[in-house]
Amino acid sequence: MxxxxxxxxxxxxxxVDPRVLTAMLPWFTEHYGNAGSVAHPFGWDALEAVDNARKSVAQSIGARDREIVFTSGATESNNLAIRGVSQAPRRRGNHLISLKTEHKAVLDPLKRLARQGFEITVLDVAEADREDTGMVDLDRLRDTIGDETILVSVMLANNEIGTLQPIREIADICHSKGVPLHCDATQAIGKISVDVTQLDIDYLSFSAHKIYGPKGIGGFYIRRRPTGARLLPQLDGGGQEHGLRSGTLNVPGIVGLAEAMRLCDEVxxxxxxxxxxxxxxxxxxxxxxxxxxxxxxxxxxxxxxxxxxxxxxxxxxxxxxxxxxxxxxxxxxxxxxxxxxxxxxxxxxxxxxxxxxxxxxxxxxxxxxxxxxxxxxxxxxxxxxxxxxxxxxxxx
Ligand SMILES: Cc1ncc(COP(=O)(O)O)c(C=O)c1O
The missing domain is CATH 3.90.1150.10 (Aspartate Aminotransferase, domain 1)
Structure with missing residues (x-):
């Protein structure tokens, strides 16, 4: 039946996987402290849960703890990458590159930048009924990157047709020209192994609700260079997440995201x-x-x-x-x-x-x-x- x-x-x-829900539940009604409350055990408990979750998320994608920023989901993470880089102090140019098949949470922030005077190139992908349907042409990408290019944004797995892009090769091309790579990995995380170090990615977006976790919580990976982050935060306030994303941390959500990722890795x-x-x-x-x-x-x-x-x-x-x-x-x-x-x-x-x-x-x-x-x-x-x-x- x-x-x-x-x-x-x-x-x-x-x-939501019932095991994820079980991990989250105590963080609503028993341990409900604010992870920013440093003066009492409610806050200490919450902060410990967030620290553990951060370690676990970082480990899952081959990152370091301080390279993980918790957000409300992949839409916010994508916006943080694109808007953040475009507004960074001392940026070298005003050109961004992406693909026609990206999610609207990438394409729409780029459209807004175009209206503000940025130069945006949205590349074609290979047509239907081919071995490489939906994939970027690497030579085209290489030729399109110029002195003014400040970011390339390419998703790992497409949310409609499932195309996986050759992210490591894309990263090599970007880095040979000194340009950072943002990758929307929302549909890939949890399904295939994603290691930001091996893939050599600079910024990565992901979301819990695509991997049997709760809605409204996601993550952002930002590679820490010796010089620190090269993007402007989009939310200012309490200075949480090393100032990159202010706002009281969603402790049950963060616990749920980490548990969802851990379970995906386990199974x-x-x-x-x-x-x-x-x-x-x-x-x-x-x-x-x-x-x-x-x-x-x-x-x-x-x-x-x-x-x-x-x-x-x-x-x-x-x-x-x-x-x-x-x-x-x-x-x-x-x-x-x-x-x-x-x-x-x-x-x-x-x-x-x-x-x-x-x-x-x-x-x-x-x-x-x-x-x-x-x-x-x-x-x-x-x-x-x-x-x-x-x-x-x-x-x-
Ligand atoms: C590839 C991709 N990026 C971004 C998003 C947006 O994610 P969220 O719902 O966490 O904002 C989605 C959701 O469908 C997606 O599939």
Whole structure:
């Protein structure tokens, strides 16, 4: 028996793992001190929990404790990187580079900077139906970096089509030209191993609610150079987080983020192949049950495709209508984070899909709690619904 509705929208958000919730609970009602209260045990307890969480988060991504800043999520972390670098004192220029397939939490701050007079280059990515769909052209990137470039921002894993970018190679190119690299790793953290030292990243964004942690808490990694941080804080106030992010620390959230990351590291070797197999079962069954589907993203099973992601176009069907007529299955017709905006997905457009194909697409995000039975349920629901909608569209 399958419990309905079935949730397959784990790129949008995830269910909090009960083990994460258990770790968080005491920090609401028993140990509710302010980590900034240095004069009594309530504050000391809270500070100790934050320090431990910081150590654990740092260890998980190969960073040092003082390089971790807690934020409200990846949107804030991305804004801190982009706005912060653009406003840094003694910056060398006014040019920033990113990709067309980035999340709006990167693209929109860049648009604002463009309105303020900054020069922004948003690079194309490889088109659909190729081995490297969604990937940046490294030669183009190299040629685009100039003397005025102050930041390159490239995501690790795409939230719609699952493309993994060659971040270490990108970092090498940036650093050979003396330019820092920001990486939005929101969809990668917890799913693949991410080590900022090995990847040679300068700024990294991540979020708890994509990895079975709570909403409203995230992290930012900032590489500490001998000269200190080269970005301007975006929130001023109590001077928390070494002055980089003022505001009373969200102690239960921070504990939850650290526990969510620790659990992901603990179970990854077992979880990744299981999730991968469920995703493959879904893809193969859908592709054989439903004719005329297109895969959006690199080939399934390739090293450059995130293993919990599947994005398919059901040609000739309206994705919105498809979703609306399948109330028992939670998936997404684009980026859930931008669902307030009815525009067809900018990511699918960037890989060259027509607006019609883009509207006929569904994104599946497989997660820790999905089962094979749920896949079989989803396949039969989707194939029935697609054939019904196609018949309605083409009555013979
Ligand atoms: C790649 C990526 N970056 C940033 C965000 C925003 O994260 P948050 O919800 O933590 O602000 C998301 C959320 O969908 C995402 O997928």
């Amino acid at each position: 399958v419990n309905k509705p079935v949730y397959m929208d784990n790129h949008a958000t995830t269910r 990854r070797l077992e979880e990744e192949p299981r999730v991968h197999a469920i995703r493959d079962r879904l893809a193969k069954s859908l592709q054989s049950a439903v004719r005329d589907t297109l895969l959006n993203g690199p080939p399934l099973g390739a090293d450059n495709h995130l293993s919990n992601n599947l994005n398919l176009t059901f040609c000739g069907v309206d994705g919105e209508a498809l979703m609306m007529s399948m109330r028992d299955l939670a998936v997404s017709s684009g980026s859930a984070c931008t669902s307030a905006n009815p525009e067809p997905s900018h990511v699918l457009r960037a890989i060259g899909r027509s607006d019609e194909d883009t509207r006929a697409s569904l994104r599946f995000g497989i997660g820790r709690f999905n089962t094979e039975e749920e896949v079989d349920f989803a396949v039969s629901l989707i194939s029935d619904t697609v054939s019904r909608l196609r018949k309605m569209g083409n009555p013979s």
